[in-house]
Amino acid sequence: MTKFNDLPLLETILKNIQEAGYDTPTPIQAQSIPPLCEGKDLLGIAQTGTGKTAAFTLPMLQKLSGRDFSLTPKEPRSLILAPTRELASQIKEQIDKYGKDLKLKSAVIFGGVGQANQVNALRGGLDILIATPGRLLDLMNQGFCKLSRVEIFVLDEADRMLDMGFIHDIKKVISHLPEKKQTMLFSATMPNEIVGIANRILKNPVRVEVTPPSSTVERIDQRVIFCQKAHKYQLLRKVLQDEGVELTLVFTRTKHGANKIVDYLNAHQIKASAIHGNKSQSAREAALENFKSGAIKVLIATDIAARGIDVQGVSHVVNFDMPVDAESYVHRIGRTARAGKDGDAISFCDETEREALSRVQKLIGLKLPVETFVGVAEKSVQDTRPPRPYRDPRAKPKAKTDQRQQSKLAAPVGQKPQQQPKKEDKSKVGYKFRNKK
Ligand code: AMP
Numbered sequence: 544m545t546k547f548n549d550l551p552l553l554e555t556i557l558k559n560i561q562e563a564g565y566d567t568p569t570p571i572q573a574q575s576i577p578p579l580c581e582g583k584d585l586l587g588i589a590q591t592g593t594g595k596t597a598a599f600t601l602p603m604l605q606k607l608s609g610r611d612f613s614l615t616p617k618e619p620r621s622l623i624l625a626p627t628r629e630l631a632s633q634i635k636e637q638i639d640k641y642g643k644d645l646k647l648k649s650a651v652i653f654g655g656v657g658q659a660n661q662v663n664a665l666r667g668g669l670d671i672l673i674a675t676p677g678r679l680l681d682l683m684n685q686g687f688c689k690l691s692r693v694e695i696f697v698l699d700e701a702d703r704m705l706d707m708g709f710i711h712d713i714k715k716v717i718s719h720l721p722e723k724k725q726t727m728l729f730s731a732t733m734p735n736e737i738v739g740i741a742n743r744i745l746k747n748p749v750r751v752e753v754t755p756p757s758s759t760v761e762r763i764d765q766r767v768i769f770c771q772k773a774h775k776y777q778l779l780r781k782v783l784q785d786e787g788v789e790l791t792l793v794f795t796r797t798k799h800g801a802n803k804i805v806d807y808l809n810a811h812q813i814k815a816s817a818i819h820g821n822k823s824q825s826a827r828e829a830a831l832e833n834f835k836s837g838a839i840k841v842l843i844a845t846d847i848a849a850r851g852i853d854v855q856g857v858s859h860v861v862n863f864d865m866p867v868d869a870e871s872y873v874h875r876i877g878r879t880a881r882a883g884k885d886g887d888a889i890s891f892c893d894e895t896e897r898e899a900l901s902r903v904q905k906l907i908g909l910k911l912p913v914e915t916f917v918g919v920a921e922k923s924v925q926d927t928r929p930p931r932p933y934r935d936p937r938a939k940p941k942a943k944t945d946q947r948q949q950s951k952l953a954a955p956v957g958q959k960p961q962q963q964p965k966k967e968d969k970s971k972v973g974y975k976f977r978n979k980k
Pocket of ligand 1: 564566568590591595596853
């Protein structure tokens with residue numbers, strides 16, 4: 544088996560890797576690092592969790608620190624394009640770790656935050672720029688960044704960029720890069736558009752394909768719980784209370800769904816936060832930091848926001864909603880059982896999600912053990928508010944005293960109304976509530 548010491552890497556880099564606690568290169572690292580150190584282009588078919596970040600950053604650090612170079616303001620020597628702010632930040636963290644003592648300058652730029660610091664970093668000149676496509680183009684259009692001196696270009700998670708609608712941005716960025724450079728493209732899947740881009744930008748690439756380490760998936764205890772959609776909130780609470788939960792990542796299909804779960808759990812004294820595209824950058828960072836530190840034990844995420852989240856010690860992944868595409872399932876559950884630990888993945892599956900479950904089972908080639916949960920329909924906080932008493936729009940306005948009495952019927956969130964509405968009102972209340980859904 545290849546050891547890091549067998550790879551053509553600088554002493555300082557080897558020392559940093561050792562400090563990071565790695566002893567053996569992952570398959571993608573063992574296969575990519577030698578050709579990349581020789582300056583070859585690379586097509587890496589791999590997803591997060593395979594060690595691909597180190598596979599491209601180590602040779603990059605090696606090459607950039609290989610010769611003296613005076614930096615040119617606004618013109619970075621290398622560019623890593625990543626789909627999300629989280630992924631871009633995590634790449635930066637890894638570069639800082641592996642590149643310690645190499646005296647290379649790197650910076651990360653992404654949208655959703657002020658641009659002043661990013662512009663300053665670019666002005667100072669950079670060895671490595673990590674960027675999301677939108678903000679990069681924005682700063683380029685304002686004249687703060689030029690790509691004509693890029694020696695190494697990495698396009699990371701290309702298929703995810705496509706899913707997120709960045710294909711035109713990527714093409715624009717590529718059109719600004721110089722002809723002569725080393726290029727690496729990483730993608731978990733190879734849809735036609737990505738094949739097209741790969742053919743255009745890669746020259747005689749070495750192709751390295753790795754599947755997520757099956758040992759990771761094998762270490763995850765996976766099961767499915769069938770239940771009604773409306774019972775999922777109660778089931779989640781039960782899972783969080785019953786299992787030996789340390790840190791739990793809960794996946795939902797929608798941002799709105801994620802917010803509803805946070806409200807629900809918080810109302811039941813379970814601290815939780817959400818991380819998704821509608822949250823501000825600072826809110827996302829705070830949620831991730833709190834989760835990493837264990838200050839909050841439950842993080843609710845959508846697929847895109849969770850892409851690349853690398854938190855050690857996630858004991859459970861809960862699929863509150865089954866993922867629409869089966870590959871997301873593998874991504875989701877891969878957030879647990881990291882760094883050699885075991886993990887649990889529990890998927891809640893309602894009647895409408897059986898097909899999604901079949902697709903997942905087909906992809907992973909496993910029939911997952913199934914349990915059934917029958918609970919009660921608890922809903923998010925907003926939905927558990929007692930319905931407002933029905934008022935016939937044709938009725939005359941009521942006297943003030945009447946209204947005050949009516950308001951007593953409305954109970955605080957999560958509590959039953961103290962008084963039952965009158966018989967006549969009750970049926971109308973029910974009717975209105977059903978219609979509201
Ligand atoms: P990535 O696929 O780049 O997101 O990496 C997934 C995780 O594996 C990160 O937490 C890395 O720090 C870790 N990692 C990368 N390379 C190695 C290695 N050779 N040995 C152990 N862990 C590693």
